[in-house]
Amino acid sequence: MTVMGTARPAGRPRSERAEKAIVDATLDLIGEGTSVSELSIESVAARAGVGKTTIYRRWANKEELVGDALATLKAPLPEIEGRTVREDLIAYLDVMRQDSLTVRTRCIMNIAMSEPERHPRLYERFQRTAIEPRRAAMRAVLERGVATGELRPDLDVEMAIGMLTGTMLWYTKGAAHGLLPGGVVPADLAPRIVDEALRGFRPS
Incomplete structure (x- = not known):
């Protein structure tokens, strides 16, 4: 017998904590001297403590991951007062x-x-x-x-x-x-x- 209730959304929600760990791991590795060419999804996953599939759910490839990680380093745009x-x-x-x-x-x-x-x-x-x-x-x-x-x-x-x-x-x-x-x-x-x-x- 099927129990009726609220349908569970397909898939699992992305973990903000996991995403932050992945981005931080990427930045740490590059900051320690790993070039973009040398960086691998495997090394990022190991540093972040996640599986490679967790990374690939969010980023299609290494370049996209590094691009997003680098973008987080830029300070937010200031509010424009427009006075002068x-x-x-x-x-x-x-x-x-x-x-x-x-x-x-x-x-x-x-x-x-x-x-x-x-x-x-x-x-x-x-x-x-x-x-x-x-x-x-x-x-x-x-x-x-x-x-x-x-x-x-x-x-x-x-x-x-x-x-x-x-x-x-x-x-x-x-x-x-x-x-x-x-x-x-x-x-x-x-x-x-x-x-x-x-x-x-x-x-x-």
């Missing part, structure tokens, strides 16, 4: 500065960005999920500044993005390689970069 271009640009650049503060983050990001030719799908995924959203947000701030007259009408927005982010990257990478005094990124770096850039971005 200066304030919003400082908020975005300071997120970049905070991204560089931990040794593990710096190590993993360097590895991830050094193998784009060998793992183009991973690089494209990382660009799409972690980098382009931040570039798009900064682009929107600059375009708004041009529209409101805070910035020059002929401003090259893409060039401006490169100048702002490139300068921050120059400092953060310099700190990581001991090229800055004390090896520390100054806490006030974001406003200093923005103020210097705005000297040329604003209408004369």
Whole structure:
């Protein structure tokens, strides 16, 4: 005799705890020096204490897993107040500065960005999920500044993005390689970069 009741959903719900363990294991292995090429699903499963099938239920391959894991390292996008271009640009650049503060983050990001030719799908995924959203947000701030007259009408927005982010990257990478005094990124770096850039971005 069949007992009537609420039907049980097909399959099992994903375990958030297992997913976190898998992502953390991936980041730890890469942070310890394992290259993306050397990383294996088997090694991640062993470190996370799960079976390989648990990983494959969520990620189709290693590149997808690494892409998602790397995306978690990026600090969340800041809330945009929209008061001034200066304030919003400082908020975005300071997120970049905070991204560089931990040794593990710096190590993993360097590895991830050094193998784009060998793992183009991973690089494209990382660009799409972690980098382009931040570039798009900064682009929107600059375009708004041009529209409101805070910035020059002929401003090259893409060039401006490169100048702002490139300068921050120059400092953060310099700190990581001991090229800055004390090896520390100054806490006030974001406003200093923005103020210097705005000297040329604003209408004369």
